[in-house]
Amino acid sequence: MISAxxxxxxxxxxxxxxxxxxLTLGFTLAYLTLIILIPLAALGWRSAxxxxxxxxxxxxxxxxxxxxxxSFSTALIAAVxxxxxxxxxxxxxxxxDFPGRRIVDAIVDLPFAIPTAVAGIAxxxxxxxxxxIGSFLTxxxxxxxxxxxxxxxxxxAIGLPFVVRTVQPVMQEISKEVEEAxxxxxxxxxxxxxxxxxxxxxxxxxxxxxxxxxRGIGEYGSVIFIAGNIPFVSEIAPLLIVIxxxxxxxxxxxxxxxxxxxxxxxxxxxxxxxxxxxRRRFGYEQ
Numbered sequence: 001m002i003s004a005x006x007x008x009x010x011x012x013x014x015x016x017x018x019x020x021x022x023l024t025l026g027f028t029l030a031y032l033t034l035i036i037l038i039p040l041a042a043l044g045w046r047s048a049x050x051x052x053x054x055x056x057x058x059x060x061x062x063x064x065x066x067x068x069x070x071s072f073s074t075a076l077i078a079a080v081x082x083x084x085x086x087x088x089x090x091x092x093x094x095x096x097d098f099p100g101r102r103i104v105d106a107i108v109d110l111p112f113a114i115p116t117a118v119a120g121i122a123x124x125x126x127x128x129x130x131x132x133i134g135s136f137l138t139x140x141x142x143x144x145x146x147x148x149x150x151x152x153x154x155x156x157a158i159g160l161p162f163v164v165r166t167v168q169p170v171m172q173e174i175s176k177e178v179e180e181a182x183x184x185x186x187x188x189x190x191x192x193x194x195x196x197x198x199x200x201x202x203x204x205x206x207x208x209x210x211x212x213x214x215r216g217i218g219e220y221g222s223v224i225f226i227a228g229n230i231p232f233v234s235e236i237a238p239l240l241i242v243i244x245x246x247x248x249x250x251x252x253x254x255x256x257x258x259x260x261x262x263x264x265x266x267x268x269x270x271x272x273x274x275x276x277x278x279r280r281r282f283g284y285e286q
Contacts, residue, residue: 040261047258050251058255063231064240067256071237072263074148075216078155082212083205085156086163093164094171108165111158116221123154124225146228151236154223155216162215163208170204202278210271217264 047055058064093105111119127134127144134144144150174197182192198205220238227234237260244253 043254043258043261046250046254050255054251055255055258058252059259061252063235064237064252064256066232067235067237067240068259068263070148070151070233070235071217071260074151074236075155075213075219078152078159078216079209079213081152081156082159082163083209086160086208086212087167087201087205089160090164090168090171094168095176108161111161116158116219117225119157120154120222120225123150123157123222127153127226145226146230146234148234150226150228151223151234154226155212155219158219158222159212159215162211163205166208166211167201167204170201174200203275206271206275206278210268210275213271214264214268217260 050058089108093101093108124131124145126132127137127150129135129138129143129145131145137144144153178196179192182196187196218238220236220242223236224239227236227239229235229239237256241253241256244250244256
């Protein structure tokens with residue numbers, strides 16, 4: 001006879017007030033399977049059909065390695081920059097009340113709304129050698145457009161909202177009384193920020209970082225205009241996939257897409273592990 005205590009262990013979750021768990025779970029699994037798992041499985045199947053030798057040869061091509069290096073390095077740099085300025089922006093929007101705050105808050109979401117191609121054209125017009133900003137930087141020997149620096153700037157522009165919108169709600173839950181209590185106990189501003197406030201924001205910051213990084217790795221529209229697409233200099237992996245498809249070289253396109261998927265998965269897995277550790281370490285749950 002199974003005791004009530006043992007039987008309770010078989011329940012995944014306490015029953016919800018709203019019925020329909022089985023139906024909604026089935027719909028969720030079907031949706032994820034059709035939209036995500038089946039396309040990824042097809043990509044893996046196509047890559048497996050190449051054979052290990054051909055797959056390794058395609059992903060170790062010098063141009064492929066150069067494009068992967070540009071994509072992942074610029075996305076990583078942009079995500080780190082967005083973490084710093086995203087946290088500062090969220091802090092200003094949460095902790096200070098100033099004229100035009102709602103307008104600034106709305107501007108943060110603009111990269112979500114405007115087409116990425118529009119953002120790319122606008123950035124190119126600004127940072128090209130004869131552009132509004134580029135014309136001042138070129139005499140100083142600083143070239144932005146058609147370089148990896150231009151790619152980083154484009155990825156910063158489209159990735160900032162991911163950090164701000166992830167950190168902002170968590171920051172709003174931190175009461176000002178916490179800061180006042182830290183100050184009353186003798187903590188200076190530096191200690192209050194780094195030992196009281198930031199530990200509670202670490203999981204949210206890591207989530208924003210992961211979202212900005214993932215968006216940057218796969219970004220195409222806002223980058224191709226300002227990148228210049230110079231092989232071994234500013235050519236990104238998504239563009240190289242398109243080039244291989246236009247050349248009807250489906251094997252190379254599949255191999256590049258697969259290695260991007262594998263690297264992205266490993267990076268996000270590492271971030272999730274660090275995020276889980278930070279939650280246990282600081283005792284905060286999102």
